[in-house]
Amino acid sequence: MLTFDPTTTSGAALADLFRTWCKLRGDDPEGEVAGCDMMNALQATFKDLGLDVGGPVTQLEVPAGHRVFTVIGLDCDHSDTLYVAHVMPGEYAHAGVELETSEEHFGRWADTFTASSADAAAEMARRQVEGGDPGGNADRILIPTEPEDDETIPHGYPSELVGALRDALTDWFEGHTEYARPRAVSFHVTFDYEDGPAWSEYDPTLHYDGAPVREEQSAISFHRTLVAEALVELDEWWRPDGGDRLRIALPTN
Structure with missing residues (x-):
């Protein structure tokens, strides 16, 4: 039987991948996980292990004498x-x-x-x-994010966590072409959870460039996606207050 040691680099990567699986699946043991979200998580794990996802299988071979x-x-x-x-x-x-x-x-x-x-x-x-x-x-102290001109980042959230949310949003819109890709996405605070206020994974506001600038209150659900996981990471860093807004700018195409 295969086992893993979570104190090793590869073992920790595998443990993180399984945690992602559990978060995407939710509390239902038979819950479904979106294939595109799991593929993104798998590619991230390969990159964390130093593998080029577009490279040859020979990357797995340890050279002689190494x-x-x-x-x-x-x-x-x-x-x-x-x-x-x-x-x-x-x-x-x-x-x-x-x-x-x-x-x-x-x-x-x-x-x-x-x-x-x-x-x-x-x-x-x-x-x-x-x-x-x-x-x-x-264990270096995480550096607070320097917001873009059209961003709102409260509580000094670290650039590492904000970047993970931005990447997750970018990947989500690339995989859901039925939605026009916005210039930025805003999240509001929800009080629907027992452990306190949190960034909502439902009904974000989409901001579009143009003349005039357009905002759209969407009915999008990020439930069981890497976007929801990234929002949880922000919650765990610092719980939002009731009137907070979080606006994330997406990279231009």
Whole structure:
């Protein structure tokens, strides 16, 4: 029987994929999951594992003389520099415990690499961070979103969470061509849940460019989609207040 270790990079990715499945399915054990939403989640998992979804199957082959290493270090909040502290054989990037304190201007960082040696893995890690793709597992403080001109982002929601919602909305409209793609989408607060106010996954307002600018109160339901999952992540970060509005701009075609 196959098993997985959630403290490894691949095990954590598989666990996250199953959590996504459960959220999309809902509380009904026999609930259906939209195929396009699950495909998006599966592609995201492949990317998290460092796989190119458009690449060849040979990506899965470990080159001769190579093995998996975990690189641990510190990344800096004012430069694309990784300070490598330790390299160990095996997958342990997800095994670290996030601490309540951190070093000023630094975040603890870990990621796994397939390399011919520990030194080669360390160099791959440095190049990854210096190339502008920090990746890895870091406990750096999340940076509040700098809203676009036509966005409204309350409570200093982190750019990572807002970006996930924007990506989920973009993918949803690409898969639902019966709706004209809006310039922005606004969400209101609902009090229908027992655990308090939350961003509603129903009836968003769609904003369209033009002369004059047009707004449309839609009857769209994002229930059991990655959009709903992204809204829950925002709720868990900071519960909205009754009069809050959340407006997310979508990328232009």
